[in-house]
Amino acid sequence: MPEIGIGLLGVGWMGSLHSASYRRVRDHYPTCQGTPRLVIAADAVEDRARHAAQELGYEDWTTDWRDVVAHPDVDAVSITAPNFLHCEMAVAASEAGKHIWVEKPLGRFPAETVSTADAVTATGVRTVVGLNYRHVPAVQYAHQLIASGQIGHVNHFRSQFLAGYASNPQAGLSWRFSRELAGYGILYDLMSHGVDMAQYLLGPIARVTARTATLIPRRPQMDAGTGTHFTVAAGELGDVENEDWVAGLVEFESGLVGTNESSRYAVGPEARYVFEANGTEGAVSWNFERMNELEVCMPLPSGDRGYTTVYMSPGHPEFAHFQPGAGIPMGYSDLKVTEAFLFLESIVDGVQRSPGVQEMADAARVLDAMARSSASLAWEEVGAVSARPEATATAAGNIRTANGAR
Ligand SMILES: NC(=O)c1ccc[n+]([C@@H]2O[C@H](COP(=O)([O-])OP(=O)(O)OC[C@H]3O[C@@H](n4cnc5c(N)ncnc54)[C@H](O)[C@@H]3O)[C@@H](O)[C@H]2O)c1
Structure with missing residues (x-):
């Protein structure tokens, strides 16, 4: 060993x-x-x-x-x-x-x-x-149902990752709000997950149109290396240099057009990460708040229609490594144990697993197109990335204040 x-x-x-x-x-x-x-x-x-x-x-x-x-x-x-x-x-x-x-x-x-x-x-x-989030058993199960054609031809897709950590104006100005230290804001913080998930489930995204907004432009400063981005601070106000919110239409290479939204400013949800894919024969719907369940809609012999809750169980991907029976929840931290396993396995057997750096680069190309679209207000192709993103997207996005004034 x-x-x-x-x-x-x-x-x-x-x-x-x-x-x-x-x-x-x-x-x-x-x-x-x-x-x-x-x-x-x-x-x-x-x-x-x-x-x-x-x-x-x-x-x-x-x-x-x-x-x-x-x-x-x-x-x-x-x-x-x-x-x-x-x-x-x-x-x-x-x-x-x-x-x-x-x-x-x-x-x-x-x-x-x-x-x-x-x-x-x-x-x-x-x-x-x-x-x-690719390692969530219910997500992998959804991927299997889509890839095997069991929900038919997917003709609708929507995804949201809504967090509230920046909804309090007193939430401290951590490195996440700095263009120098974080770069993009919500595009890189949470939409990176959303875009990767969309491409994992439904294939490459070809073009996008998106809007971004910075909803709280100044926040109290906090010392580097203290607290987290959930920390409430009382320091002097400093500038927020990147976007709090992004939403867009994404057109996949398959021709499917879906929606994707992320926010760090949404009052109410704290970590609501959801997606739904509707096909010609059925549908799947997942919510991170109920990570161990997949809502599945399939034709029933009776002709009845509707979602059924499928509890993850040892028969689903990865689950048996963590829990012995259906309905006993896995948690967020367990996903990182799976990542550690994939990392160590790949080092020993030499086989690169997904997602690695190239899958992240694939997501980054889509995020770049979203940033370009936010500046141009037009559809943008996913492809070569901007050499200087600052030249194509303002720090605050195309909407600058909470009341939406440009
Ligand atoms: N995959 C996920 O679900 C997820 C969740 C949260 C964060 N992240 C990512 O993880 C990364 C870290 O986020 P975090 O929330 O743990 O941040 P954090 O602020 O809690 O931790 C970052 C640490 O890096 C240290 N650091 C700063 N400069 C350093 C240097 N020069 N050398 C060594 N250490 C240095 C800081 O002191 C701090 O302890 C980010 O890139 C973030 O996007 C991913």
């Missing part, structure tokens, strides 16, 4: 979760071909780096992430730092021969994402990107 030395770059929310997933992976996937060894963790904030060694199981810590990349016992790294570091970290680590589990969105803007994906791919290392 090969031991795989792990280095961690960033000890925040995702850094803790990646670490827990490495610790849990053999409990849930006992046949996993690799055994993770938590070697060294880095965070720019010393207390967080120390915490990784004291509480998360790492043998050592550092405040300089380059120590991790250079460490001879590190075979693979988790990149869980803010977006502005993804490119530099991923390129340096892959050039040092380290395999990469990197959080979405792999950079700040599509040009950065695509060039990073290509540079990393050229080194030949294995990659996993944290587009974790």
